[in-house]
Amino acid sequence: MASPDTPTDITLDPDLDLILERIVPVRRELVWRAWTEPELLVQWFTPAPWSTAACEIDLRPGGLFRTVMRDPDGNEHPSDGCYLEVRPQERLVLTDALGPGYRPNPSSFMTAIIRMEDVEAGTRYTAIARHGSQESKTQHEQMGFVDGWGSALDQLVAASKGW
């Protein structure tokens, strides 16, 4: 039997998962901070011309992850999810299927798994978007997963120069 501390297996399912993997010239510690400190996260999380109007973080399993995205017309799009795994500077798992205290949300889109590893040039950054159905995965692809998550990562790299 696996120990309660054994990290979850994250074998990818190509029919349901989307993945972005890139090496970025940012120290792993800063990548972690970019994801876990609201005042840093709002600087890069949402691809322009959208922006992140607000962010709230309770960094522990079952803790709130709230973001409010603002579109170019000024409309706000809030999302309340929660953390599932918090392994400092290694792995962050969060989902919108559950809200704070693990309460089920009325609808869900995905679980995100963010991994970071040291490499000579900086950090190998892996972001996995895990969906429950092929429809959700395809919808996310058509919304521009690769470009969107890639642009956000570019914004992270640019913003990190000021941290």
Place this chain on the structure above:
Amino acid sequence: MASPDTPTDITLDPDLDLILERIVPVRRELVWRAWTEPELLVQWFTPAPWSTAACEIDLRPGGLFRTVMRDPDGNEHPSDGCYLEVRPQERLVLTDALGPGYRPNPSSFMTAIIRMEDVEAGTRYTAIARHGSQESKTQHEQMGFVDGWGSALDQLVAASKGW
């Protein structure tokens, strides 16, 4: 900021949560085993005349919790959920909103939080069913949450005499 090891706050919401709390004459270690060993779980988990036809457990956050309930006509009702928190002999949190690897399930009904504490007479057993909407909570009440979970607990107490 809370530490990643801080247990989630489980403040109850009377509009959305159902709770069963009882003191049972069973050692805490056996209550834990009853919930985490498939060969023990199948003996008590489903109130008669239904039964538990199968159970599969991967006891770690993100690990599979599968049960198959069998109704009196022989029809089987499978459910695949996953663990969220595994704190041996203290607290177990599991949900059907996510499957193994934290993949979102197409629909969800609840998150269950099971707590156990030593008391002189045995174990103070608390089971919380946390729903995402008042409709789900009311549906669960009408399905007979109190009687159902209470009967299952009676079955646990009876079966534990043989362990």
